[in-house]
Amino acid sequence: MPILVPEPHDEICFREDGKRLDGRAVDELRPFSCEVGVIKNAQGSALVRHGGNLIYAAIYGPREVHPRHLARPDKGILRVYYRMATFSVHERKSPAPNRRENEISKVIREALEPVLFLEAYPDSQIEIYIEVIAADGGTRCASTTAASLALADAGIPMKSMVVGVAAGKAQGRVLLDLGDKEDKVGQADIPCVVVMKDKSISLLQFDGEMSLEEMKTGFEYVLKGAEIIYQKQLEALREKYNKITREAEIEDSAVGNLPQNEQKSINESQNAQDSLQNTSQIDEQMKVQNEKQEINNDHKAEPSPLMENSSAINESQKEVEKGEVEEKSKDEKSSEENIIKSSEQSANSTDDSPKQGENQSSQEEQQLNTENDSPSGDDQE
Numbered sequence: 001m002p003i004l005v006p007e008p009h010d011e012i013c014f015r016e017d018g019k020r021l022d023g024r025a026v027d028e029l030r031p032f033s034c035e036v037g038v039i040k041n042a043q044g045s046a047l048v049r050h051g052g053n054l055i056y057a058a059i060y061g062p063r064e065v066h067p068r069h070l071a072r073p074d075k076g077i078l079r080v081y082y083r084m085a086t087f088s089v090h091e092r093k094s095p096a097p098n099r100r101e102n103e104i105s106k107v108i109r110e111a112l113e114p115v116l117f118l119e120a121y122p123d124s125q126i127e128i129y130i131e132v133i134a135a136d137g138g139t140r141c142a143s144t145t146a147a148s149l150a151l152a153d154a155g156i157p158m159k160s161m162v163v164g165v166a167a168g169k170a171q172g173r174v175l176l177d178l179g180d181k182e183d184k185v186g187q188a189d190i191p192c193v194v195v196m197k198d199k200s201i202s203l204l205q206f207d208g209e210m211s212l213e214e215m216k217t218g219f220e221y222v223l224k225g226a227e228i229i230y231q232k233q234l235e236a237l238r239e240k241y242n243k244i245t246r247e248a249e250i251e252d253s254a255v256g257n258l259p260q261n262e263q264k265s266i267n268e269s270q271n272a273q274d275s276l277q278n279t280s281q282i283d284e285q286m287k288v289q290n291e292k293q294e295i296n297n298d299h300k301a302e303p304s305p306l307m308e309n310s311s312a313i314n315e316s317q318k319e320v321e322k323g324e325v326e327e328k329s330k331d332e333k334s335s336e337e338n339i340i341k342s343s344e345q346s347a348n349s350t351d352d353s354p355k356q357g358e359n360q361s362s363q364e365e366q367q368l369n370t371e372n373d374s375p376s377g378d379d380q381e
C-alpha cells in the first residue's frame with residue numbers, strides 16, 4: 001500500500017530546460033477553468049479549478065443581518081467565510097476556523113467591497129461562502145476569482161469583475177501564478193486582485209524580498225494572467241446564459257411558439273379537434289338522454305323485471321297446479337274408464353245398445369266429477 005508523503009521542500013523550482021517543474025514558462029498560468037450555477041440552493045455560485053486548487057463559492061443575500069446589531073442603516077455589509085476542507089491538504093487540517101482562514105476571509109472581503117454597491121442594501125448583508133476542497137498554493141487568489149464569479153452569477157450589481165492572481169520569485173526568477181511548492185520555497189509572493197474594468201489593484205499582499213524592477217515585471221505578468229482568467233469568467237457566464245436561452249427556446253417550441261404558418265396549422269387542427277370533441281360530447285349526452293327516456297317508457301309500458309319475475313312465478317305455479325289437476329283427472333279418467341269398461345261388459349251381457357251404455361257412462365262420469373270436487377271424495381276413493 002503506497003504511503004502518501006508530502007514532497008520534500010528542496011530549493012529547485014526549474015527543470016534543466018529552463019522551464020518550471022510543471023513545464024510552464026515563467027509568465028504562464030496554471031490550467032484554469034470555471035463554471036457557474038453549480039450550487040442550486042445558493043443565489044449564485046461558482047466552481048474554480050486553478051492548477052490543483054478546487055474551490056466552490058456560494059452567495060446568499062442580500063438578506064436580513066444576523067445578529068441584528070451588526071446591521072448598518074447607511075449600507076449593506078459583506079461577510080466572507082473562507083474555509084479549507086479537512087482533506088484539502090496533505091496533513092489533516094483542523095475543521096475549526098483558524099487565524100489564517102479568518103485573515104484570508106478578511107482580505108477577500110476587502111478586495112471585493114470596492115466593486116460592490118453596498119450602499120444600495122442598507123440593513124442587509126451579502127454572504128459569500130468559500131470552500132477550498134483541494135489546496136495547491138494561491139488559494140486566496142483563486143477564491144477571490146470564484147467569489148467574483150459567484151456574485152455575477154447571483155445577479156448582484158458590480159462595478160467590475162475582479163480576478164485574483166499572484167506573482168512571485170523563486171531561484172532569482174520572477175514567476176506568474178505560483179504553485180504550492182513555488183509558494184513554499186520561493187523568495188517572494190505577491191497575491192494580487194485586479195479590478196478588470198480599470199486594471200486597478202484591490203488587493204496586494206507582499207511576502208518576501210523583490211527589487212522594484214522585479215515587482216514591475218511581476219505586475220506585468222499579473223495583468224496578463226488576469227486578462228486570461230477574466231475571459232474565462234466571461235465565457236462561463238455566457239455559457240450559462242446560452243444554456244438558459246437554449247432551454248427557453250426548447251420550452252417555447254414545446255408550448256407552440258413556432259413560425260406563423262406552422263402555428264396556424266397547429267391552431268386549426270387543435271380547433272378541429274376541440275370541435276370534434278365537443279360534438280362527440282354532445283352526441284354522448286344525447287345518447288344518454290335517449291337511453292334514459294327509453295328506460296322510462298319501458299317502465300311505464302312493461303312491468304319491472306321484479307314484476308316480471310313474480311308474474312312468471314305465478315304463471316309457473318298455476319301451470320304446476322294445472323298439471324297436478326290434469327294428472328288427477330287422468331287418473332280419475334282411467335279409473336272411470338275401467339268402471340265404464342266393466343259396466344259396458346255387464347251391459348253388453350244384458351243390453352247391446354251403445355247409446356244406453358254411453359249415457360250411463362256419462363252419468364257415472366258426472367257423478368265421479370262431483371265426488372272428486374269434494375276432498376272427502378278422494379278419501380272415499
Ligand code: CDP
Nearest residue numbers: 089090093135136137138139140141180183
Ligand atoms: O493558498 P494561499 O497561497 O493563498 O495561502 P498560504 O497561506 O500562503 O498557503 C499556501 C499553501 O499552503 C496553500 O495554498 C496550501 O496548499 C498550503 N497549506 C497547507 O498545506 N496547510 C494549511 N493548513 C494551510 C495551507
